[in-house]
Amino acid sequence: MKTNSLEYSTEQNRLKILGFWIFLGAEIALFGTLFATYFTLVNRTGSGPAGSEIFELTPVLIETFVLLTSSFMIGLAVNAMRLGNKKATITFITITLLLGLTFLGVEISEFVHYVHIGAGITVSAFTSSLLTLLGTHGAHVTLGAFWGLAILMQIGKRGITAETSNKAFIFSLYWHFLDVVWIFIFSFVYLKGMM
Template sequence: MASQTSTPLEYSTKQNEMNILGFWIFLGAEIVLFSTLFATYFVLEQSYAGGPTQGDLFILKDVLIETFLLLTSSFTMGLAIHQMRDNNKNAMLFWTVLTLLLGLGFLYFEINEFIHYVNEGLTMQTSAFGSAFFTLLGTHGVHVALGIGWVVVLIIQLLQRGITAVTARKFFIVSLYWHFLDVVWIFIFTFVYLKGLM
């Protein structure tokens, strides 16, 4: 029995290989961006200027819901890529749409969280902590929103063209982006929320 060692569709052309490599390089730049935002936050996280602190604001239950939604969306994105490699368009669409719904749920809870913080007196103008917090989490949230828009466009392409070497490469690249955002969230959850509640 011959073992299956065929190249995944997203790596099936030289152009695809180069595009995926280029995206890995782009993610390196994104790592620098988020590292800078984390460093800024760590320097300013105790600068409250009389405003609310992490202990006054953070509600672990709400953050756990956001974390569950985003990490589950990473799992469903992985299932979508698995179905893509099996050339199962309908299953791929199902898992991709579920990923989008989980991402939208995450954004819904994060926006509500921000509204709660503003109502509690924390804005970007309140303190250096507020400014650093909203910049870090807002940047991540904008990235998630962009990812959702990107996936919607790719779903339209998938419906029009089916699973091809080009659509497979595009979906694989957006999956790398999505997993990257989940990794960033794990750092936010650990070093912003859990640390802030200690």
């Protein structure tokens, strides 16, 4: 692959990006399994509540807006990185991470609300599969926040190099992947569950 982008500038960098795409294939399999489990168990509520009884539109819209905005911000960070603008790269990654933390804060309050109204993980097959799917996505966002912080520190210390550009670009692929997963959660779990 011929490109002028710093993140692809060495053979090792190109192989790392290819390897990460393969890793994302495994992540697709993981989330595909979680979605399949959820769709199989969605109507098995037992004596617990159904989605239409526990889902609230406002927090879900906030989570969606915040996460999609963070995806836009990481795209701006990659663009700034490619332009060699260290300050803008750091700024956009910082905004991405702050939005990610905001998402996690809303999601945690949503989980507390679910447990408070009797929709804990042991209540029914539905709540178990729902909270496992949402929790796995949230755990990935949490990991991403720590990963992004490490990359932020490396860019701050070393500047924009072939190595830091490669790491930041791979991180952006991961973050975009989490946003795509969230779009599926928003569409097929929340919106469908509210109907």
